[in-house]
Amino acid sequence: MALLEMRDICKSFSGVYANDHMNLTVEKGEIHALLGENGAGKTTLVNILFGIYAPDSGSISWKGQPVSFSSPRDAIAAGIGMVQQHFSLVRRMTVLDNIILNLRENRFVLDRKTARARVLQLADKYGLKVDPDAMVCDLSVGEQQRVEILKALYRDVELLILDEPTGVLTPQETAQFFDVLRVLRQEGYGIIIITHRMSEIMAISDRVTILRDGKQVAVLQTNQTTPDELSRHMIGRELKECYDMDQPAGQQVLLELEGVSLPARRRGHALHDINLQLHRGEILGIAGVEGNGQKELAELIVGIQKATHGSIALEGVPMRGCSVRQRYEQGVVYISEDRLQDSLVVDMDITDNLMLREYCRPPYAKKGLLNRRAMIQAARMLMERFQVRASGVSGESTAVRLLSGGNQQKLIVAREVNEQAKVVVASQPTRGLDIGATEFVRERLVEQRNQGKGVILISADLEEIMALSDRVAVMFDGRVVGILSRKEATVEQIGLLMGGIAQEKKGCHDAQ
Ligand SMILES: Nc1ncnc2c1ncn2[C@@H]1O[C@H](COP(=O)(O)OP(=O)(O)OP(=O)(O)O)[C@@H](O)[C@H]1O
Ligand SMILES: [Mg+2]
Structure with missing residues (x-):
């Protein structure tokens, strides 16, 4: 019996399928990678599993029992934890407070001393070094991630979902992080990991499920596949990874x-x-x-x-x-590393974000009046040229917070890299x-x-x-x-x- 079985999961946003009859099976003690292009539906699938979205149809079976979670709280109670693509820690609280956050109501008075001891014990067991009394805002991203994992482990989960956990880690931190995952696997945890890096998939996963346009296109045993095969399934071609830099750099x-x-x-x-x-x-x-x-x-x-x-x-x-x-x-233009903090206004739509730098100049503004139509036209062109994908009929008016992570990044590149x-x-x-x-x-x-x-x-x-x-x-x-x-x-x-x-x-x- 599989630990988790998601069958025929469908989910659409404004009529466009983000998940189209998706299937996913995870065994106990298995590290299962999800691979797919930006916007392929990976985050949506794990959000459904974690109770953030309700699927339009399909079924989830957890340890042999049919389940349906209507909130992350339900999922956690059943034993499923998730570290999201963007962390959800409270920055102005200590590590310990973050870990025990929202647990209070379950146990009348939570004994901080016991909680602290348990955190230290978990940290020690899994090699997740953190200081329980440090403020989260003073931690590096790598450390914050360890806190997220400890928070899940503290809640006795049996399956851990990791959405692009290595994107912000240094190569050294990634190596340490993989050591932690190996220990968890040995202990029988199921792990779902989303990553775009082939080398990581090859290094850490047991199996890979590949998604394309919301559909499952292949499930492969990692030790029987190659990065080229994975990329063929994912984007329908192999990569070239060689750039035209024949002409020498200038002297000026x-x-x-x-x-x-x-x-x-x-x-x-x-x-x-x-x-x-x-x-x-x-x-x-x-x-x-x-x-x-x-x-x-x-x-x-x-x-x-x-x-x-x-x-x-x-x-x-x-x-x-x-x-x-x-x-x-x-x-002087800037593609910033921290897209949510520095570069995008996530509650505004794609057009406004693309026009953040230019809106007050002609042809977008004339005599103090904004020309919305010109902006939309320019936005559509940029979206097409930079392959920014949004669901919905008029993509350019989609709020940026609804875009997949990768499409948000393409948006910034489209805005900054200009004539x-x-x-x-x-x-x-x-x-x-x-x-x-x-x-x-x-x-x-x-x-x-x-x-x-x-x-x-x-x-x-x-x-x-x-x-x-x-x-x-x-x-x-x-x-x-x-x-x-x-x-x-x-x-x-x-x-x-x-x-x-x-x-x-x-x-x-x-x-x-
Ligand atoms: N709440 C939402 N409302 C509308 N559209 C959404 C919502 N959430 C996701 N989508 C759309 O569903 C599609 C799948 O998005 P998802 O975030 O699952 O992609 P992903 O595979 O995780 O991509 P990435 O690698 O870029 O993170 C995208 O087209 C996205 O714009
Ligand atoms: Mg995603």
Whole structure:
């Protein structure tokens, strides 16, 4: 008897099927991966299982019994836990309070001391290191995720749903996280994991269910398949993963940072004496373990933060004193890593989000009047060109919060990568994207490069950095500790610099 069996699940939104007779079976002690393009219906399926949506039809059997959950509370009570694509922790509460949140009513007075001991014991058993008294807002994403998992384990679940759990983790954190999953599997937990990364599916899953347009297209045994086969099932073709970068990068300096420094803020990281040049027609990769100053670097260039020392010049003209908007108008555009926080207004529709930067300019605004029709027309074109998929008849008026994670990301790329861009600061531009969309966004970046623009590519994904960069600058502890040419940039070399190891050994600073 399977632990979980979902049969013939259908769910439509505004007449479009997000799940179309979907099936999913998970065994005890199995790690089951869900794979599919952005918008294929993965999150919808697990939301149905977790009681967030009611299916239009179909059945769920849990440990042999038919069930229907009308809320996450029901699902948790039955033994199903979920760590959502976007975390749901209360940032201004401690780890312990988050874990025991909403349990109070079940046990008259919850004994904090006992709860604390139990959290520590679970943390120890599964290698989920966290400090129960830390505030959630002070934790790294990796730590927050451990809290989410502890929260589920604390509720005695037997099946854990993980929706893109590794998207925000560093490679090291991912490796640790997989160790935790292996222990859970051994203990007999069932695990559903959603990820776009083939290497992760191959490394951790026992079976894979592939979805396409809301339908189940294949269920494969992981050790009997290959990434190519998976990608064929998923998007109907194999990947090319090779970009047209034959023409050499330009010589002319487009953007120059000289002696740029920034003091550390409470949760930010300091930058020390950054010297960088970005040339026309160049992709400059910024590698490094996340949290070594990359975000601050991006924010200084686009004007969200101001440097205390040094200067940043665009085409030889210092940008000091220019606002974010002025810099945008001069051609500095930004694909931010934190799409929900910085880049999108999720309660507004697609058109408004696409027009956030442009709405006050002709042809969208004339004599103080907004031309809605022109905006909608432009939005439709961008959606088509950047393959932003939304359900519903008039897709462009869909609220952004209803889009799948990957489609939200494509929306930002569609808005920022435009004609007048000169410098594209792209931070984790393909995070959360399926492999087809990833390829598409990378091609757009290369296209910008080949048109003579400059791209600063900040990515935690070394493969991405190596595939696209003309040069790679490595950051460690707020400094640029090395700049490597495309030839020199091997995984080993970048890895050493990322760990701050090769730093003192030789004058890597001069490797420009
Ligand atoms: N509440 C909703 N209202 C309307 N449409 C929705 C809603 N939730 C999801 N959809 C639509 O259903 C489809 C499937 O979305 P879902 O979030 O399940 O995709 P996904 O496979 O998780 O994609 P991703 O990899 O991008 O996260 C999408 O077209 C999405 O826009
Ligand atoms: Mg999703």
